[in-house]
Amino acid sequence: MSKNKLLSGPYLLFILCGTVIPLLAILYYALVDKNGSFTLRNIASVAEPVHLKALGLSLLLAFICTVICLLLAFPLGLLLRKSGGKNKGFVIFMLILPMWMNFLLRTIAWKVLLQKTGVINSILAALGISNGINIINTPYAVVLGMVYDFLPFMILPIYNVMIKIDNSLVEAAYDLGASSFKVMKDVLLPLSMPGIISGITMTFVPAMTTFAISQILGGGNIYLIGNIIELEFLHGGSRNVGSGLSMVMMVFILISMALLNKFDKNGEGTVI
Amino acid sequence: MANILELVHVSKSFDNEMVLDDLNLEIKENTFMTLLGPSGCGKTTTLRIIGGFTTPDSGKVLFEGRDITNLPPNKRHLNTVFQKYALFPHMNVGDNIAYGLKISGKSKSYIDSKIDYALKLVNMDGYKNRAVTQLSGGQQQRIAIARAIVNEPKVLLLDEPLGALDLKLRQDMQYELIRLKNELGITFIYVTHDQEEALTMSDTVVVMNQGYIQQMGSPENIYNEPENAFVATFIGDSNIIDSIMIHDELVRICGVNFPCVDKGFGVNKPVDVVIRPEDVILDEVGKGQLDGVVTHLIFKGVHYEMEVMAGGFEWLVQSTVLQPVGKEVSLRVDPFNIQIMNKPASEDEEAVVVDV
Numbered sequence: 001m002s003k004n005k006l007l008s009g010p011y012l013l014f015i016l017c018g019t020v021i022p023l024l025a026i027l028y029y030a031l032v033d034k035n036g037s038f039t040l041r042n043i044a045s046v047a048e049p050v051h052l053k054a055l056g057l058s059l060l061l062a063f064i065c066t067v068i069c070l071l072l073a074f075p076l077g078l079l080l081r082k083s084g085g086k087n088k089g090f091v092i093f094m095l096i097l098p099m100w101m102n103f104l105l106r107t108i109a110w111k112v113l114l115q116k117t118g119v120i121n122s123i124l125a126a127l128g129i130s131n132g133i134n135i136i137n138t139p140y141a142v143v144l145g146m147v148y149d150f151l152p153f154m155i156l157p158i159y160n161v162m163i164k165i166d167n168s169l170v171e172a173a174y175d176l177g178a179s180s181f182k183v184m185k186d187v188l189l190p191l192s193m194p195g196i197i198s199g200i201t202m203t204f205v206p207a208m209t210t211f212a213i214s215q216i217l218g219g220g221n222i223y224l225i226g227n228i229i230e231l232e233f234l235h236g237g238s239r240n241v242g243s244g245l246s247m248v249m250m251v252f253i254l255i256s257m258a259l260l261n262k263f264d265k266n267g268e269g270t271v272i
Numbered sequence: 273m274a275n276i277l278e279l280v281h282v283s284k285s286f287d288n289e290m291v292l293d294d295l296n297l298e299i300k301e302n303t304f305m306t307l308l309g310p311s312g313c314g315k316t317t318t319l320r321i322i323g324g325f326t327t328p329d330s331g332k333v334l335f336e337g338r339d340i341t342n343l344p345p346n347k348r349h350l351n352t353v354f355q356k357y358a359l360f361p362h363m364n365v366g367d368n369i370a371y372g373l374k375i376s377g378k379s380k381s382y383i384d385s386k387i388d389y390a391l392k393l394v395n396m397d398g399y400k401n402r403a404v405t406q407l408s409g410g411q412q413q414r415i416a417i418a419r420a421i422v423n424e425p426k427v428l429l430l431d432e433p434l435g436a437l438d439l440k441l442r443q444d445m446q447y448e449l450i451r452l453k454n455e456l457g458i459t460f461i462y463v464t465h466d467q468e469e470a471l472t473m474s475d476t477v478v479v480m481n482q483g484y485i486q487q488m489g490s491p492e493n494i495y496n497e498p499e500n501a502f503v504a505t506f507i508g509d510s511n512i513i514d515s516i517m518i519h520d521e522l523v524r525i526c527g528v529n530f531p532c533v534d535k536g537f538g539v540n541k542p543v544d545v546v547i548r549p550e551d552v553i554l555d556e557v558g559k560g561q562l563d564g565v566v567t568h569l570i571f572k573g574v575h576y577e578m579e580v581m582a583g584g585f586e587w588l589v590q591s592t593v594l595q596p597v598g599k600e601v602s603l604r605v606d607p608f609n610i611q612i613m614n615k616p617a618s619e620d621e622e623a624v625v626v627d628v
Contacts, residue, residue, distance in 0.1 A: 168355070
């Protein structure tokens with residue numbers, strides 16, 4: 001027993017320094033003003049129109065990103081399950097390959113691609129399409145970046161759960177008269193739920209809290225809650241307000257996760 | 273009785289390996305038919321072709337005379353009980369049983385009464401609202417059967433449904449299945465590698481090996497009159513002895529002439545003789561047909577199993593009377609217990625198509 005405690009020591013130390021102490025610090029700063037006296041004003045500042053708008057946009061974009069990822073990942077999971085051949089490993093490899101590159105690099109690459117005089121528009125112009133695509137510095141570009149960066153986190157848990165579903169369950173449903181659609185709806189979808197929940201968690205949370213993607217692909221026009229917090233901390237704002245907003249965001253995320261976990265009755269495969 | 277199912281010249285190979293080769297099989301209405309054989313003999317593939325989960329490379333599947341070869345499983349009037357039960361883990365017992373009925377659009381009251389009826393039939397009254405994951409293997413098996421039969425299939429396919437159960441439960445379920453078949457009055461097609469299970473339950477046993485039907489017949493017929501060495505060794509214990517058919521109704525076994533009842537094998541022809549161990553009678557030296565000495569003795573519960581060295585062959589003998597090791601004895605076999613088989617011309621011919 002004591003040996004086990006010893007083994008977990010480095011991890012506990014890491015958690016203490018990396019999670020517990022910073023969280024307590026944020027909590028402290030959120031609840032005091034510049035002079036160190038107690039206040040709820042930092043937390044209440046979320047009600048300011050600028051902050052509310054940023055929070056709302058964060059929720060909206062993260063939601064859209066999650067839905068798109070889900071719509072891409074679930075059919076792919078079905079397809080990979082069905083194909084069952086040698087291509088499976090290759091397809092998964094191609095999906096994971098971009099993850100080996102730093103995500104900032106990938107996001108900046110999208111900026112280069114999407115610019116008004118960027119690669120995509122140059123190619124379109126060469127093909128005689130003069131208007132091109134003008135989504136850089138708009139929420140569309142931000143969502144595109146989010147989907148690109150977070151899609152693998154949706155695909156992998158769904159795929160992992162789906163390939164483990166016993167094929168005899170699918171055959172049993174067919175045997176009892178179900179159509180392909182019914183088999184999907186009644187058997188594959190419910191049994192994939194743990195993976196779907198896990199995928200939603202791993203997509204929605206980072207999309208909700210990102211500030212880098214919105215900064216790079218939003219061109220300084222798109223303010224998500226993460227950008228506001230970054231401004232407060234690093235660019236002449238108040239770290240107390242930043243901490244207050246962080247606490248609010250954390251509560252939002254915890255609520256979303258609690259709601260999600262309600263759907264996942266078995267509790268398998270969830271991250272939080 | 274009419275044929276409910278027919279397989280006509282069905283062949284199937286996986287990755288260039290022939291699993292079924294020109295299989296022909298007729299299944300009569302309202303019979304309990306068992307496909308019996310070692311793993312890899314093609315029995316499960318045969319069942320999957322009937323169920324629609326595997327498409328044959330060539331040949332036809334006829335259901336009540338109609339070609340259903342290319343019909344998907346959800347369009348066939350058959351239901352399957354799967355080897356690993358395949359109950360939907362996210363549905364309770366009642367929802368599992370109701371699934372097929374809901375799809376065919378039956379009314380709620382009809383479905384409810386059917387669930388109750390099916391649960392009674394498989395002795396699982398009161399389990400309607402239980403989670404399937406909380407049931408034991410035997411209970412899950414019963415629910416899997418209930419889920420299949422509520423759809424009133426004309427043929428029920430069972431793929432080694434008792435394979436995962438322990439011996440006692442398996443024996444109980446064998447009787448349950450016989451009772452169910454008689455109550456429902458439908459055709460059962462049952463796949464197993466367990467010869468005892470096959471003999472206990474079936475009206476007709478189809479012994480398969482290497483993609484061919486080795487022999488098809490009633491359990492008694494398969495056991496007492498195996499047509500080749502494979503069937504004889506696969507079904508029960510047996511003594512298979514190189515012998516010579518002197519002429520009709522007389523065979524020379526281990527240098528001694530034994531009267532038998534088989535005819536038509538020719539004169540002085542090498543044959544294989546099958547004698548079941550329980551058909552060998554031990555007597556005092558000199559009183560039987562062939563003298564020998566007991567070399568091994570094992571107590572098996574119901575009987576003793578002995579090995580007797582006689583005439584250069586080690587005979588397997590089962591008897592309720594003990595003969596100690598080293599004792600000299602004499603063997604005797606009644607003529608009708610001697611089963612004569614043609615010798616296979618080659619190794620491959622062990623797997624010939626047998627016309628029934």
